[in-house]
Amino acid sequence: MIKKTVCLTVATLVFTMPEMTAQAQSDIVHDAEYYILVAQNAEKWAAEDKALDETLAAFREKNGGKPPNIIYILIDDIGFGDLGSEALNSIRGYSTPAINEFAREGMRLARMYTEPSCTPTRVAFMTGRQPYRNGMGNTSVDISGFGLAGKEVTLAEILSESGYNTSHVGKWHMGDIKEAWPNFQGFNYAAFPIHQQGQLTIFHDDAADEEVSIGIGANNYDDRYTIDGWLRTDASSMVTGVEGVRGENPREVHMKPGERWNETKYHEMNVRYQQQAKEQLRALAEKNEPFFLQYWPLYPLTGPRTTTDQYTTPNGGIYVEKMKLVDQWIGELMAEMDELGVADNTLVIIMGDNGHFTKYSPQSGFTPMIFRGGKGDTTEGGVRVDAFVRWPGIIEADSVVGDIVHVTDLFMTIARLGGAADLIPTDRIIDGIDQTALMLNGETHGRRDYVFIYNINKLEAVVKEQYKLAIPGGNLDNAILADFFDLFRDPQEKYPVSTEIGAWGGAKFVRMIQRHMARKAKYPDEGPAVGIPYEGIENLRPETKTAVEEFLFMMNTPKL
């Protein structure tokens, strides 16, 4: 690999942004790079926005004065190219017919970037901010005592304030403290597990029995050397699924004191969320206000095979089987929309949250295919996902756009479509960019040509147009070793073009990072909110209370 010479040290990142407000859209505070684009495109965009506002006004008029409903379906750990294409399906030996059909009914966002793992992508969508800014670049599988701060302003909150009814069903994964939960973050109704699939699919007896996680189960480990009995927190002692309404304490469901969590219960939880997603859809559709429904399935992530009665795909991978099920479920939800008559006045987004969980390749049935890397990587395979948007009559059916989009852009775009843009806070950086123009006017109408790709709190890659600077280990002092890639000519980032464009791009990208860092100096990153795990859950089981006590004792040992 050819190494190149981007001279970049923290010491050089000192000059500050000139004051820019004139051409910036409203008072929203953006990252530095956006102002570069505004300086060059403001006039064109303003004209375009005027026409877009007219289109949106016309829609509202036709829709009884209401903005569109929003449904956001986020699928866990699925790589780019796994959904929405029969041709690509057939390479893998399985099929996702419902999502394929959906893709043809709407627009394919072929260059959608997320964060490299579950929590940060979800935080980015909900807040319009990349999660290194609010300490949410990562969460724990286990009891952790931190989460998304109440002072973060979520899309659910601003849509709610604008008159939307809001519901969340499925994975949440933004912390085990009360202020982080969806029913305290703008949702009128929420059904969700406090933790994630690490707990729900691995830390239980069935997984231990199948040697997925030997030692965690009740009977799968010989404890003759055990001195610290607190080491092995198992799924059953943690809170599992809860349900609650806005501002009120939630309750754990479907777990009795002393009951053991297992694969069957995980499957039942998945089935329940599917049912609840449909129920919420029906309930929301009946009301007179616009609605915002989030459905974030837990499947395709799964653990052992105990719930798989039979193989239904030539691939046979355990995630692939569950992906097929999720596809079928999404098909049912779309059919329900047709039946309820809300297909035409609803914007639906279906997308992945990050690349494959390659730790479980190839048994999962999935390995990276088009891009390199998976979940946790900042190569394109970690952060490029399948993404489809449907809004009949407004967004062109069967269309494809290659413009860059980041998941935070959905926050901005939906806020605008929902008439909630004025409620976006102006005291912090919003990374999202309004992409209404792209969705309504199509290819080449995108308003972003860059992405800063962080791995938790480290900047590991910078994308601008078709170029990507990869910074090994996120060490900016070491960026002299950075490689350049041309993503159009080399989507798998295997042929660095450093020597060819380093002399030009080195300076450009260094200045880009400098601008970004200067902006961070003005709006510093913060940590997450911290608190007592599970506080506010009404019906904690005795074993859960014990687990929290153990956790708090362990957390307090430094202070003892």
Next chain:
Amino acid sequence: MIKKTVCLTVATLVFTMPEMTAQAQSDIVHDAEYYILVAQNAEKWAAEDKALDETLAAFREKNGGKPPNIIYILIDDIGFGDLGSEALNSIRGYSTPAINEFAREGMRLARMYTEPSCTPTRVAFMTGRQPYRNGMGNTSVDISGFGLAGKEVTLAEILSESGYNTSHVGKWHMGDIKEAWPNFQGFNYAAFPIHQQGQLTIFHDDAADEEVSIGIGANNYDDRYTIDGWLRTDASSMVTGVEGVRGENPREVHMKPGERWNETKYHEMNVRYQQQAKEQLRALAEKNEPFFLQYWPLYPLTGPRTTTDQYTTPNGGIYVEKMKLVDQWIGELMAEMDELGVADNTLVIIMGDNGHFTKYSPQSGFTPMIFRGGKGDTTEGGVRVDAFVRWPGIIEADSVVGDIVHVTDLFMTIARLGGAADLIPTDRIIDGIDQTALMLNGETHGRRDYVFIYNINKLEAVVKEQYKLAIPGGNLDNAILADFFDLFRDPQEKYPVSTEIGAWGGAKFVRMIQRHMARKAKYPDEGPAVGIPYEGIENLRPETKTAVEEFLFMMNTPKL
């Protein structure tokens, strides 16, 4: 990489095939593996064939008693996923709208295997035989004195004998001796270069000027140390493009004695073939007989940039620019078909001949994307290609099939569709399998579950269903080092599953190879035909005559 234990030595490859004829389709001699499938599926296939024959008879009746016309467009060195999908186009920053539209009008053969490079794929298509059987696993760029033997029976010959008018335009690349040329291999008309793009794009002054091939051009090399002036055969001294009619000596066109070949002439040659393809289409469509037209463009392969006036794709790669042009040209040809009223009674196939020429990545604009490897490799990236088949009203539009197909299958299938199956020789192994059922009945109606993948004369991989045994270096004695891959779960062949399935698959695959080798012992591989280069070309230039004399002197030195 986990290594596994397939014990396989040449010594074990001795037992012979039992006599099998009862259930074999007609008297055609197949490879051993096909009889395994016939033994299990003969009854089902016979019933299916009866219905297919009725469908084909009904078509002929509607078509004035004639079978369908055939157009076969073969594109050079283009990787899987590069054509036919706007979504995948957009990853690369270019578009192939004409082929994308064509793909939607027809069937996508998502698992089409070719040979790993140009000549063998072309030979396989023309003869229905894998080219290790007839010494055509490879050819030289330079003057070579060998080629496809006259005793090989081509698709053009049998279609011709069945009443088709036949034309070939573009790349041929099956040797520089007379008996190998298309107008001596069944084509009534042929316009083609004797050699290939190695000569036409690299061995000339422009390429030397741009440092693509320094030392080959007239003024780009300091010959102070040169003793052997014959070393550097340049493009101009070799025969370039020729044209001829059936059984008659062809003539070189567009080169005068003393003239230098260059990039402009290469571009003119490409433009000429496009025009001739259209002219042939018009001429053939006017006649009362069915026709078989082959158009094998030389582009997207190209050399230096001198003919590229401007960049028209965000990708900007030099092959990508030419691919865009080829796509446009194919669009024009399809439009011409509509105008001539032959779209509905013509089977059109558009496909690639092997994977990317990765030597020119990423400057070409192409690097492997979905599969690993490119031209010359026996990983899927070398032998899996985009392939689309259109026959309105007969082949389902906008369909995708994941069944295995090998390029030799097109020989068998077209022979059947053209009523020429009885003319297929029965004294040699035909590797092709009739896939009419797949094309007409769709997904899961394929009749092949295996491919033997050779690199020139070495068996480097065996595919059966979703499994692939990769034999490093084609050394069967060394097959103890072979890796198994599950192609559905791991299309890039990066996660060997040897330890898991080796114990089962090892024995299965060894027996499969044994059967194949036993069959080869009965029908031994032969070499290519040899002869005097260019003999029969009427208007050889003096410099070409000299080059041939030099070649013959060099060839005869062992005998001196």
